[in-house]
Amino acid sequence: MITLDVVRELVRETLALRPTDEVRSDQLLFYDLGFTSMDLLDLLFRIEERFAIAIPEGTLYRLARGDLDDAAFAERSILTAVGRERLMALLSDTPPQVFPATIHAATLPRYATVAAIARLVDHQRESR
Amino acid sequence: MFELVQRIEIDAPGGRASGVAAVPADHPALLDHFPDRPLLPGTWCLELAAQIAGPLVEEALGDGRFAVLAMVQRARFIAPVELPTTVHIEAVITRREPSTTVVETTVFRGGLLRARAELVFAHVGGATPAAIAARDTRLARWKVG
Numbered sequence: 472m473i474t475l476d477v478v479r480e481l482v483r484e485t486l487a488l489r490p491t492d493e494v495r496s497d498q499l500l501f502y503d504l505g506f507t508s509m510d511l512l513d514l515l516f517r518i519e520e521r522f523a524i525a526i527p528e529g530t531l532y533r534l535a536r537g538d539l540d541d542a543a544f545a546e547r548s549i550l551t552a553v554g555r556e557r558l559m560a561l562l563s564d565t566p567p568q569v570f571p572a573t574i575h576a577a578t579l580p581r582y583a584t585v586a587a588i589a590r591l592v593d594h595q596r597e598s599r
Numbered sequence: 600m601f602e603l604v605q606r607i608e609i610d611a612p613g614g615r616a617s618g619v620a621a622v623p624a625d626h627p628a629l630l631d632h633f634p635d636r637p638l639l640p641g642t643w644c645l646e647l648a649a650q651i652a653g654p655l656v657e658e659a660l661g662d663g664r665f666a667v668l669a670m671v672q673r674a675r676f677i678a679p680v681e682l683p684t685t686v687h688i689e690a691v692i693t694r695r696e697p698s699t700t701v702v703e704t705t706v707f708r709g710g711l712l713r714a715r716a717e718l719v720f721a722h723v724g725g726a727t728p729a730a731i732a733a734r735d736t737r738l739a740r741w742k743v744g
Contacts, residue, residue, distance in 0.1 A: 509669060528696040
């Protein structure tokens with residue numbers, strides 16, 4: 472199975488959805504599927520176990536920041552304009568209107584789609 | 600809720616804690632569990648484990664935040680625990696993240712493993728002075744034993 476299909480299956484398990492319930496790659500975890508922060512934690516634990524990888528807290532932040540200095544990416548935990556652009560580029564399949572003007576660094580997973588999580592998994596697998 | 604734990608020892612730098620809890624056969628909440636064979640509910644095993652693991656996490660954090668049980672992973676109830684009982688609980692931190700701590704817990708009775716569970720605690724701030732005082736009083740009582 473490709474990573475996206477496994478992630479979709481794990482999303483279903485996390486939310487206790489039926490196997491026939493649709494989970495699309497373009498759905499936002501929080502806004503479309505109703506994820507809470509605990510659901511995300513549960514999903515990430517399931518992903519770590521299934522793929523034998525680690526996804527430490529802050530992985531999405533580090534990927535979005537890339538080679539930028541911390542200060543250039545976020546100021547007092549709020550993404551700078553450049554930081555916001557970097558996040559939107561990383562999460563390019565999330566509709567731009569979803570991203571608010573002010574983004575707190577702790578909320579980045581809110582803007583991820585199912586497909587974005589699958590890409591994250593592939594990145595972590597390749598980085599092992 | 601917290602009257603069952605008798606004693607706790609915490610090695611915060613080492614990420615370990617151990618404790619002892621005693622559960623009487625005539626606990627009011629357990630009189631029907633079960634009338635002819637009083638047993639410690641598995642859920643109470645988890646609760647007692649959390650009562651040992653939580654303070655460990657809080658002391659390891661060292662910043663006043665509370666450790667609130669957020670998730671139970673891979674819980675196993677190895678064998679029934681008959682009442683009355685005294686159980687020995689071990690807790691070991693296995694993973695630390697900025698917002699959560701994962702603790703592996705084991706519950707022993709008479710030197711035999713009775714339950715194990717991986718507990719995930721969320722770090723919660725903003726507690727009231729009354730809640731902090733109650734926690735500190737409870738922990739002081741447990742540490743004296």
